[in-house]
Structures are given as structure tokens and as C-alpha cells.
Amino acid sequence: MKQLPTLLAAWRWFVLSNRVSYIMTPQPSRSFTKVIMKTTSACVGLTLLLGAFAQPAKAVLTVYTDRGSWEGVVGSFATEDFNALATGPMSRGTNNAGVIDIQIGGLNAPRGNEIATGATEFDFDGSNHIHGDVSSVSLDVSFSILFDRPIAGFGADWVSTTTGGLLTMLIDGETVKFSDHMSGNGNGFLGVVSDSTFTTASFGLEIISTNRTNEQFGMDNIAVYVPEPCSFVLIGLGVLGWCRMVGIGRGSARCNPPHFDDTLKLSRF
Secondary structure: OOOHHHHHHHHHHHHHHHOOHHHHOOOOOOHHHEEEEEEHHHHHHHHHHHHHHOOOOOOEEEOOOHHHHHHHHHHOOOOEEEOOOOOOOOOEEEEOOOOOOEEEOOOOOOOHHOOOOOOOOOOOOOOOOOEEEOOOOOOOOOEEEEEEEEEEEEEEEEEOOOOOEEEEEEEEEEEEEHHHOOOOOOEEEEEEEEEEEEEEEEEOOOOOOOOEEEEEEEEEEEEEOOOOOOHHHHHHHHHHHHHHHOOOHHHOOOOOOOOOOOOOOOOOO
């Protein structure tokens, strides 16, 4: 996390100002449900606090070219193979494609953008897939993937992403150039994991001195990583469980939360 020292200071301030130690102190009138509600309120407050302290910055993307490695990092994810979708050309505007939407724009849209079927030069496994067609300013066709909620990563099987060596993907201010990560014709898996959530991935061409005006590619078997809700609730319940384990629930001692120092590793999700 890029602002870790600042966020740690914010967490300390939050703990002191909200008297977390008092929240965790056994009280005769304090039920288990009330403690959970207090912990949940603390989680929400801390989330708002960290958002106020965070500074705008580009996302930091980690790129994976092995599906197993990507899946191991994200854990759970939603998938879409496009096989249940009706095939045919897309239209200018937003097109539903299962767990994602695809937005096609530009004066010459949609050109070759379509949900394609069977064996084409852009299919990965002989089944339905997305045929993307991204063009330069002269042809003016844009292609973007839209997600219906904030996600922290996605990946897919790609075909022909490096034929011209210009295809790029823009996510939250950071650019991924396919030819920097994939060899040959750019066939295979490529996925990203971000240190911040995003809702759009836009495709385009790297601007260099060339006569090439468009890139066509295939996309299939997309996987989308949606981060879990705030984990500080679980942290609070874990402290509560520790208090009960050492007998504090019987009123034999006072429960004080563990001390948080600068070595604390804050989980994003």
C-alpha cells in the first residue's frame, strides 16, 4: 500500500478516539450481538477514515501469464465462457456479454467487434468468444470492458494480441502492453491484479510512428476477481474470541486490544 505510514497513523487515531478497548471490555448489559454491532460500526468508520486519508494515485498492476498462478493469488472469482450468449455483431454502445459488458464507441463502430462462434482465426478453444477490433484515431473504433461492480483483477485467454505489437489495455491510469508480456502471436492467458479497485478496462493502440491503424484479437474464458468485504470485522471478532478464550468473559480481567505497531500489515480486502 503506497500510503501505509499515513494509514497506520490514521488507524491509531481511530482506535484512540473511539476507545476500542472500551468496546471490547466485558459489561453486564453488553450482549454478544451489541459487541458485533460495535465492531461492524468500527469497520465502517475505519473504511471512511482511510478513504479520507488516501491520496489519488495510479493503480499498481501485477501481470500474470499463467492462469494457475493468477487463480492462486485471487482465490475466488466469477467466470464467463460466452457459450450461452447469442452470437453476432455488437452494436455501438453497451453490449451485455454475461458477467461483463462491452462498450463499443467511435464513428466507425462496431467494425469487426462481435460475439463470434466456432473456429475462427481469433478463437481459443473452438467455442464462442469475443472478437475485438480496436482502431486508431483515423478509423475511430474503441473497445472497453465494463464491470458492474468494483473489481480488483481479471484475466482471460487471448488470441492474436501481439500480431502488430501495439495492443494495450488501460486500467485506472496504468497501461499494460500485451507484447511486453506475451510472445509469438500473443496467444494464451494474461491476467492482472490491482492494488485498488476499478470498473473499466479500455483497449487501444500504442501511439508510435507506424502505418498500422487497427488491431484485432480474441478473448475467451474470462475470470473476474471481486474483493471480499472489509476484513476488520473479522479482526474484531478474533480479538473478542481471544478475550473469551483467556477467561475475560467471566469478569476475571480487563480486555485490552493487542498493541498495533508500525510493523502491522494491513490487508486490503
